[in-house]
Amino acid sequence: MHDRNARIGAVLCLIYSAVYSGFVLLNVFKSDIMETTPLPGINLAILYGFGLIVLAFLLALLYGVLCRNDVKPNTSRSQDRTEGQS
Amino acid sequence: MIYELSYFALAIFLAFVGVTLGISFYFGSKAKSSQGYFAAHGQIPWFVNGIAFAGDYLSAASFLGICGMIAFYGYDGFLYSIGYLAGWIVALFVIAEPMKRLGKYTFADALDAKFQSPGIKLVAGISTLAVSLFYLIPQMVGAGVLIQPLLGLPYWSGVVLVGVTVILIVVTAGMVSTTYVQFLKGSLLVFFSLVLTAMILARGFTVKSGGQDGHEFLTLGPVENLEDSTLSALPELVDYQPLATTDDWHEKPYLRLIKPETAEVLTLRIDPHADGGYVLRESQTLTKTADGKTLVNGRIKGTKKGEPELHPVGYVSRLPNDAKETGPLSVVSFFSTLQASEVTLWSKEVVSLADGGSTTVYYPKPTAGAQILRPGEHPRFKGIRSDKAIDRLNFISLMLALFCGTASLPHILIRYYTVKDEASARKSTIVGIASIGLFYVLTLYMGLGAMTSGALDVTDSNMAAPLLAQSMSEWLFAVISAIAFTTVLGTVSGLILASAGAVTHDLITSYMKFDFNDTEKVRIAKISSVVVGAIAIVLGILFEKMNVSYLVGWAFSVAASANLPALVMLLFWKGTTRYGIIASVAVGMISSLGWILLSEDTYANVYGLPATDAIVPFSQPGIVTIPLGFLVLFVVSKMTAKR
Numbered sequence: 087m088h089d090r091n092a093r094i095g096a097v098l099c100l101i102y103s104a105v106y107s108g109f110v111l112l113n114v115f116k117s118d119i120m121e122t123t124p125l126p127g128i129n130l131a132i133l134y135g136f137g138l139i140v141l142a143f144l145l146a147l148l149y150g151v152l153c154r155n156d157v158k159p160n161t162s163r164s165q166d167r168t169e170g171q172s
Numbered sequence: 173m174i175y176e177l178s179y180f181a182l183a184i185f186l187a188f189v190g191v192t193l194g195i196s197f198y199f200g201s202k203a204k205s206s207q208g209y210f211a212a213h214g215q216i217p218w219f220v221n222g223i224a225f226a227g228d229y230l231s232a233a234s235f236l237g238i239c240g241m242i243a244f245y246g247y248d249g250f251l252y253s254i255g256y257l258a259g260w261i262v263a264l265f266v267i268a269e270p271m272k273r274l275g276k277y278t279f280a281d282a283l284d285a286k287f288q289s290p291g292i293k294l295v296a297g298i299s300t301l302a303v304s305l306f307y308l309i310p311q312m313v314g315a316g317v318l319i320q321p322l323l324g325l326p327y328w329s330g331v332v333l334v335g336v337t338v339i340l341i342v343v344t345a346g347m348v349s350t351t352y353v354q355f356l357k358g359s360l361l362v363f364f365s366l367v368l369t370a371m372i373l374a375r376g377f378t379v380k381s382g383g384q385d386g387h388e389f390l391t392l393g394p395v396e397n398l399e400d401s402t403l404s405a406l407p408e409l410v411d412y413q414p415l416a417t418t419d420d421w422h423e424k425p426y427l428r429l430i431k432p433e434t435a436e437v438l439t440l441r442i443d444p445h446a447d448g449g450y451v452l453r454e455s456q457t458l459t460k461t462a463d464g465k466t467l468v469n470g471r472i473k474g475t476k477k478g479e480p481e482l483h484p485v486g487y488v489s490r491l492p493n494d495a496k497e498t499g500p501l502s503v504v505s506f507f508s509t510l511q512a513s514e515v516t517l518w519s520k521e522v523v524s525l526a527d528g529g530s531t532t533v534y535y536p537k538p539t540a541g542a543q544i545l546r547p548g549e550h551p552r553f554k555g556i557r558s559d560k561a562i563d564r565l566n567f568i569s570l571m572l573a574l575f576c577g578t579a580s581l582p583h584i585l586i587r588y589y590t591v592k593d594e595a596s597a598r599k600s601t602i603v604g605i606a607s608i609g610l611f612y613v614l615t616l617y618m619g620l621g622a623m624t625s626g627a628l629d630v631t632d633s634n635m636a637a638p639l640l641a642q643s644m645s646e647w648l649f650a651v652i653s654a655i656a657f658t659t660v661l662g663t664v665s666g667l668i669l670a671s672a673g674a675v676t677h678d679l680i681t682s683y684m685k686f687d688f689n690d691t692e693k694v695r696i697a698k699i700s701s702v703v704v705g706a707i708a709i710v711l712g713i714l715f716e717k718m719n720v721s722y723l724v725g726w727a728f729s730v731a732a733s734a735n736l737p738a739l740v741m742l743l744f745w746k747g748t749t750r751y752g753i754i755a756s757v758a759v760g761m762i763s764s765l766g767w768i769l770l771s772e773d774t775y776a777n778v779y780g781l782p783a784t785d786a787i788v789p790f791s792q793p794g795i796v797t798i799p800l801g802f803l804v805l806f807v808v809s810k811m812t813a814k815r
Contacts, residue, residue: 095264113547123511129542129546131547132507149264150598
């Protein structure tokens with residue numbers, strides 16, 4: 087179970103690392119692209135930056151969903167405890 | 173600028189600190205065991221812990237440092253926001269669940285779970301202390317900076333005040349109270365940042381030629397030449413006489429004039445005009461004389477409002493279609509309007525005087541919005557537009573350290589022990605990412621809002637966010653300052669707790685093998701807290717002038733270099749040995765610390781030596797020292813593997 091969670095985590099981490107690296111490398115090697123405005127008046131630097139923050143949240147949610155399905159049988163006991171406490 | 177005590181702000185501030193201390197004392201009476209003191213009995217609900225993550229993480233660097241950097245340079249500060257948040261991906265996907273599964277009190281517990289080695293406890297404990305101290309410095313600087321406008325007290329008293337308050341919090345309580353303080357602070361910070369952003373959008377942009385004190389900065393010309401006859405023909409300069417140019421000013425692009433009746437000096441920056449001739453822009457000067465006096469524009473700096481002081485700055489100097497104001501803006505039109513506008517930013521340069529004193533000239537620099545909203549304008553991010561490979565490496569190195577650093581910060585890692593299982597650790601991290609991500613999106617609005625608020629203190633980028641709030645209303649200023657101060661309190665509490673845990677569990681109990689009972693452990697932790705707090709106070713006073721976000725960048729580099737390679741390899745490589753971990757943490761910590769101490773930024777900003785004398789080729793160590801940590805672990809593990 088731990089291994090599967092770790093594998094999902096590693097894959098999602100790699101996906102995010104690739105998108106993040108793309109941002110850093112574009113800034114360093116093609117900085118002019120960051121000034122272009124794909125949407126009227128909004129440059130790529132802002133779009134990509136906000137995109138990275140939103141992507142982090144979406145991947146986190148996806149991870150939460152995938153892992154919960156995986157560990158359900160084992161955590162039902164602990165979930166009961168949580169509800170009892172909070 | 174002159175800051176005066178606001179009794180209203182003081183009342184709100186004292187109420188916040190009072191509630192914080194109240195929570196501490198209340199929960200403190202319940203935490204008697206070391207399990208309660210360090211890990212809140214592992215009973216914090218995951219949602220509370222998630223928001224507390226935001227409270228822990230959104231430190232003075234995020235709120236004061238990033239907003240300040242954006243306010244003074246534009247987009248670049250937002251690069252920190254992006255990097256700080258990206259680090260949470262590593263924390264969630266790689267670190268969260270194993271940390272909860274393997275450890276009990278400290279980061280060293282998890283690292284040492286497989287080997288039970290005193291050596292690992294020793295290096296991991298020292299590394300926790302080193303990173304925590306590095307991280308503590310900017311928090312203390314933030315406290316000192318905040319206390320000036322809020323209470324009208326000198327910088328050092330803010331540092332001492334926060335130090336003493338935090339020591340009180342940590343000594344009386346522990347992880348339960350710290351968590352609830354963080355929860356409260358995290359919620360308030362995100363909520364009031366939303367309020368501030370809504371107010372920025374509702375206010376829109378207005379074209380001005382000065383800050384909110386009403387002073388309008390002169391812009392003269394273009395004039396064909398700089399001869400006396402040309403200048404004396406300008407009606408704005410009729411009351412002024414030319415000031416003799418001394419050697420110090422000879423090669424600088426300024427005209428200096430004096431108003432005889434007040435002795436006020438007018439310093440005009442000479443900018444070449446695109447169509448020929450010159451434009452003269454009113455600048456501001458702050459002089460430290462050899463005999464210790466401080467002069468503002470040639471006159472002794474005042475102590476009360478109405479007396480000589482530097483004027484606040486930060487205004488839009490041109491809007492699209494030459495409009496005078498925009499009215500309310502949307503979250504999108506805020507950027508598209510700014511993109512097509514012009515904002516007057518302020519830069520500075522120092523003129524050394526022959527008598528040993530020095531004058532700092534702050535001069536206006538009208539800048540196109542499109543330039544403000546692109547990366548690479550801040551000197552620290554010059555790598556983005558530089559042809560030099562070294563500058564580019566420096567930028568990549570910083571972004572790498574931010575990405576890898578979050579998941580290695582001791583005060584973040586110990587928060588995984590306050591929930592009861594791995595699922596809760598995971599869920600609380602997701603809540604943390606949501607709240608922290610929202611806040612970081614808002615930093616761009618708040619920073620740019622501060623840039624155009626007319627309220628900036630030209631001498632201090634760290635004050636941008638509270639002064640932005642002050643430009644909206646006094647109560648908002650009071651609340652924002654109090655939250656910012658509580659932010660510092662909360663983060664410092666977490667860091668001191670992490671340090672105390674490292675001293676008590678890793679160094680004294682595990683490494684030195686002292687056998688203490690539970691009560692004694694808690695007592696030792698409290699004594700350690702007082703000592704670490706005292707050291708933090710001293711360092712905070714010494715590092716007054718550094719941008720807090722930059723200092724945090726250092727802490728991230730050390731954390732990422734010392735802790736991450738060992739954590740990741742332990743989880744993903746079965747060949748890892750205890751000696752590999754010890755060597756990796758030690759080498760990562762020493763190499764990154766050594767690199768920082770020998771870098772040009774430290775030479776220039778800390779030692780006061782010429783930056784060109786620095787030994788290492790660029791300032792940010794991460795790109796060298798993080799891979800070095802992995803390499804050392806691999807090589808040493810291979811050498812010490814059992815055959």
